Structures are given as structure tokens and as C-alpha cells.
Amino acid sequence: MAKYKSKFVCQDCGYESPKWMGKCPGCGQWNTMVEEVATTSKPSAHGELHHLQTEPSKPSKITEINTVEEVRQHSGTSEFDRVLGGGIVAGSLVLVGGDPGIGKSTLLLQTAHAIAKQGLRMLYVSGEESAKQIKLRADRLGALSDNLYILPETDLERIEAHIKLVNPNFLIVDSIQTVYRPGLQSAPGSVGQVRECTAFLLRIAKSLNIATFIVGHVTKEGAIAGPRMLEHMVDAVLYFEGERHNTYRILRAVKNRFGSTNEIGIFEMREGGLEEVTNPSELFLSERPHGVAGSCxxxxxxxxxxxxxxxxxxxxxxSYGTPRRMGTGLDHNRVSLIMAVLEKRMGLYLQSQDAYVNVAGGVRVDEPAVDLGIALALASSFREQLMRPTDVYIGEVGLTGEVRGVSRIEQRVREAMKLGFTRVIVPTKNLRGWQPPGDIEVIGVETVQEAFQVALGG
Known part of the structure; x- marks a missing residue:
């Protein structure tokens, strides 16, 4: 007979304690300890796939291991393939997170339809919607195919049985917080259930070579709910970002074992679903104002x-004793640093000025190559001087006021030339070793002062 005992588990980090505590000793968060009932009996073995039992591993010489390049499957959109590193890898486990209503289910349903049209079987498991609800959304998106199977189920053992019956090539579980293993006494969505269900799906993906996508809810801070171990277990972690009042969505990889984590995919939410944006530069500059100071x-x-x-x-x-420094889409600390450089090296009196910096379009930029543009936009707004609308600014700003070189300058200049810009201000260091194209003027600057003379006339 099973023996039951109570324990308290932190819902943020998974720390376990025999008694309740207001503050978790593991992560330091308050009121995250939830009581769970643990059993000492073994979980039910009902429904375990027989071929999940693999042979014991043995050490191998790394020089004797045969490797082949991963076979990647086209997802139906080049933007999704770009983020994944070139396509979907067979047997991979991908975690997709994002705010409620941002379009995660829409993205995966469109991907499921695109894969099903290629003659591959796709199983879509939903623990949040009924089959009729998914069918209504599929009608709106035009995502109907005989190779697309819908399963409204939350019991992982039943899901396992249907996987064995359908034998799909791809699997989608929406969401991991709704499925549960009957052998565990904790509630669905708890740390123990999320950890065990993800581990079970990982074994299925690797043993049966099924590419699996799981949807993860996010907390109010924007992180994926559940233990941090969840992101360590999967092969890729994707975040679907965007403002709910904005039609544009950005798919970003924060972990990818099969590709780069620096790639982003840009989509536009329309009535008929998500459509990929092939030219994001033109999109983000489409509503750019002219004849206004502070824009570059x-x-x-x-x-x-x-x-x-x-x-x-x-x-x-x-209006206050302490001026405000705010940045949307940028690190506000970086904005404060650049303003300090402008005040010290350029003599701009900004101590009594509020400063607000925004990246138009809802994009977040982390690389330092935009420092020169931030500095010139601040100076333009402070002096009420206009900059040429056909200029592009590239460069990192140091604390001594120097403009430092950046990487991949050729690609940046070509993109500016393609969109009709006539002049690019770049660091002088980046002019060495390559010949700028003749259709665009490239000016090298060494300091912020030189950039001011070029852009603002002094």
C-alpha cells in the first residue's frame, strides 16, 4: 500500500522543505512554497512505451563516433527556420514561451499545417482548448489537412498511448503546465509535474525521433513558469514577443543547441494569421517622421x-530635482552612460534635463553599435537641430568620447544602400581593409565631436 507524506515545494526553483516557510531558502522569493503530497510507491507503469527502454551506454572514443549532419525539416516559414538554425531537427525538444494571447498557438498551428501538407503526420495535443475550438481557429487560418491530428487531452499516459497509435513525425503539446502524470500526487502545473512531464516527453522525442514542441506559460516577470531546470532539459528555448496592441511579433531564441541564439524572426499578425516579414528594415522605418529633431x-x-x-x-x-532617464527597447543604464559622455566630453548641460529614448517598432536592441545613434539623437533633441533624413549612424561610444569599431560593417552599409540612404557615418577603424561601394557615401569618424560636426554641423 502506498504511503503518503506532505512536503512543501517552491514553485519558482523547486526547493523542497518538510515544513512551510514564508521565504524560500533556495531562490529568496516570498510565498512560493506550496504543499504537495508525495507517495513512496512507484508510479504506475501503465502505458510506458516498451521501446523507451534503451540499451546501457558504454564509453566510446570521440574519434570513432560517426556523425552525420542533422536532417532538417522545413517549418513552412523561412523566419521560423532562421530562428531554429535552418529548420526543425528530428528528435529535438523545443520550448516556446510568450505572454498570453501573443500568438503562440497560432504560430504552432500554422507550422503544424505546413508540415502536414508535406505528407508528414502531425499530432497536436491541447490541454487548454477543445477539438471544436481548435477546428474553428484552423478554419480561420486555413490550416486543414488530413495529416493533422488533434488530441484534447491532459493525461500524459493517455497521450503516450495515442502517440504509439498515431506514430506521428512531429508532436506539439500546448501547454506543458496543463499535462500531468497520474503517478504523481502533485497538481498539474506544479514544479514536480512540469519537471517529470518534460523529462518524459524528452525521452519520447529522443527514443522515437519525434520533433516535439511544447508551449510554456510565462510569469508576470516574463520568464517561463516552472523550474529553471525546464530550460536546461530542452534543446531550444524560443520566446514569442511583441506588444498586444501592436501587430508585429518577434520570435527570439535564447537557447539553441542546433544553431545561433542571435537570430530573430519577425511576423505580422493579421486576420488570416501570422505572416512573415521578409524586409524588417523597411517595416520599422515605414512610419518614420521627417523634419523632427531627435530622430535618426x-x-x-x-x-x-x-x-x-x-x-x-x-x-x-x-520638473523635479532628480531628472529622469528612461529607455524603451534599450538598457536605460546605457542611456545614462551616453548622456554622461555627452556632458563631460561635449559640454552639453544635461544635468537638469529629462531624457527619454525609444526604439520605434517595439524592438529591443542590445548591441553597442547603436551608441552613436543614441548620442546624436539626444544631442539633436537637446539642441533642436535636425539631422539629414538620409543618414545612417553606426558605432560604439567609449567613455573617453571615442567612436569604436563594430563588426560586419559591409553588411550594414549594404542594407542602408538597399533602402535608399545616401550617407553612412561609421568608425574610422572600419574603413580599413575594404572598399565602400560607390553608390553611397561612407564617412569615418574617430570621436563623438567629429560625428557632431558631420551630422549636426558642429
Whole structure:
């Protein structure tokens, strides 16, 4: 007979304690300890796939291991393939997270349909919607195929039985917080259930060579709910980002064992579903204002793709003793650092000024190559001087006011030339070793002062 005992488990980090504590000793969070009932009996073996029992491993010489390049399956959209590193790898386990209502289920249903049209079997397991609800969404998206199977189920043992029956090539589980293993006494969505269900799906994916996508809910801080171990177990972690009032969505990889984590995929949410954006630079600059101070264009690299973005700055006298420094899409600490450089090296009196910097389009930029654009946008707004609308600014700004070189300058300049810009201001170091194209003027600067003279006339 099974013996039951109670324990308290932190829902953020998985720390276990025999008694309740207000503050978790593992992660330091308050009120995250939840009581769970543990059993000392073995979990039910009902439904365990017989061929999940693999032969014991043995050490092998690394020089004798035969490797073949992973066979990748086209997902139906080049943007999704770009983020995954070239396509879906057989037997991989991919975690997709994002805010509620951002479009995770829509993205995966469209991907499932695209794969099913290629003659491959796709099993879509939903623990949040009924089959009729999914069918209504599929009608709206035009995602109907005889190779697409829908299973509204939360019991993992029943899901396992249907996997054995359907024998799919691809599997989608929406979401991991709703499925549960009957052998565990904890509630669905708890740390123990999420950990065990993910481990079980990982064994299925690797043993049966089924590419599996699981949807993960996010917390109010934006991180995927559940133990941090969840992100360590999977092969790739993708975040679907965007503002709910904005039609544009960004798919970003924060972990990828089969490709780069610097790539992003850009989609537009329309009535008929998500559509990929093949030219994001033109999209982000489509509503750029003209004849307004504080606006400039920078060239950022997102993985292997150059993207032109608009930086907007507003500098206004502060009404309080301590001026505000805010950045949307940027690190506000970086904005404060650049403002300190402008005040010390350029003599701009910004101590009594509020500063607001925004990356138009809802994009987040982390690379330092946009520093020069931020500095010039702030100076333009402070001096109320306009910059040429056909200029692009590239460069990292150091604490001594120097403009430092950046990588992949050729690709950035070509992207600016393709969109009709006539002049690019770059670090002087980047002019060495390559010949700029003749259709665009490339000016090298060594300091922020030189950049001001070129862009603002002093």
C-alpha cells in the first residue's frame, strides 16, 4: 500500500522543505512554497512505451563516433527556420514561451499545417482548448489537412498511448503546465509535474525521433513558469514577443543547441494569421517622421541579418530635482552612460534635463553599435537641430568620447544602400581593409565631436 507524506515545494526553483516557510531558502522569493503530497510507491507503469527502454551506454572514443549532419525539416516559414538554425531537427525538444494571447498557438498551428501538407503526420495535443475550438481557429487560418491530428487531452499516459497509435513525425503539446502524470500526487502545473512531464516527453522525442514542441506559460516577470531546470532539459528555448496592441511579433531564441541564439524572426499578425516579414528594415522605418529633431536611423545586427531601426530621443527640462532617464527597447543604464559622455566630453548641460529614448517598432536592441545613434539623437533633441533624413549612424561610444569599431560593417552599409540612404557615418577603424561601394557615401569618424560636426554641423 502506498504511503503518503506532505512536503512543501517552491514553485519558482523547486526547493523542497518538510515544513512551510514564508521565504524560500533556495531562490529568496516570498510565498512560493506550496504543499504537495508525495507517495513512496512507484508510479504506475501503465502505458510506458516498451521501446523507451534503451540499451546501457558504454564509453566510446570521440574519434570513432560517426556523425552525420542533422536532417532538417522545413517549418513552412523561412523566419521560423532562421530562428531554429535552418529548420526543425528530428528528435529535438523545443520550448516556446510568450505572454498570453501573443500568438503562440497560432504560430504552432500554422507550422503544424505546413508540415502536414508535406505528407508528414502531425499530432497536436491541447490541454487548454477543445477539438471544436481548435477546428474553428484552423478554419480561420486555413490550416486543414488530413495529416493533422488533434488530441484534447491532459493525461500524459493517455497521450503516450495515442502517440504509439498515431506514430506521428512531429508532436506539439500546448501547454506543458496543463499535462500531468497520474503517478504523481502533485497538481498539474506544479514544479514536480512540469519537471517529470518534460523529462518524459524528452525521452519520447529522443527514443522515437519525434520533433516535439511544447508551449510554456510565462510569469508576470516574463520568464517561463516552472523550474529553471525546464530550460536546461530542452534543446531550444524560443520566446514569442511583441506588444498586444501592436501587430508585429518577434520570435527570439535564447537557447539553441542546433544553431545561433542571435537570430530573430519577425511576423505580422493579421486576420488570416501570422505572416512573415521578409524586409524588417523597411517595416520599422515605414512610419518614420521627417523634419523632427531627435530622430535618426541606426544599423543593428540581429544574428546574420542587418536591420535598420529608428532611434527617437526626447530631451526636456526636468520638473523635479532628480531628472529622469528612461529607455524603451534599450538598457536605460546605457542611456545614462551616453548622456554622461555627452556632458563631460561635449559640454552639453544635461544635468537638469529629462531624457527619454525609444526604439520605434517595439524592438529591443542590445548591441553597442547603436551608441552613436543614441548620442546624436539626444544631442539633436537637446539642441533642436535636425539631422539629414538620409543618414545612417553606426558605432560604439567609449567613455573617453571615442567612436569604436563594430563588426560586419559591409553588411550594414549594404542594407542602408538597399533602402535608399545616401550617407553612412561609421568608425574610422572600419574603413580599413575594404572598399565602400560607390553608390553611397561612407564617412569615418574617430570621436563623438567629429560625428557632431558631420551630422549636426558642429
Amino acid at each position: 536611423v541606426v544599423a543593428s545586427m540581429e544574428g546574420t541579418r542587418p536591420v535598420l531601426l529608428e532611434i527617437q530621443a526626447l530631451v526636456t527640462p526636468s
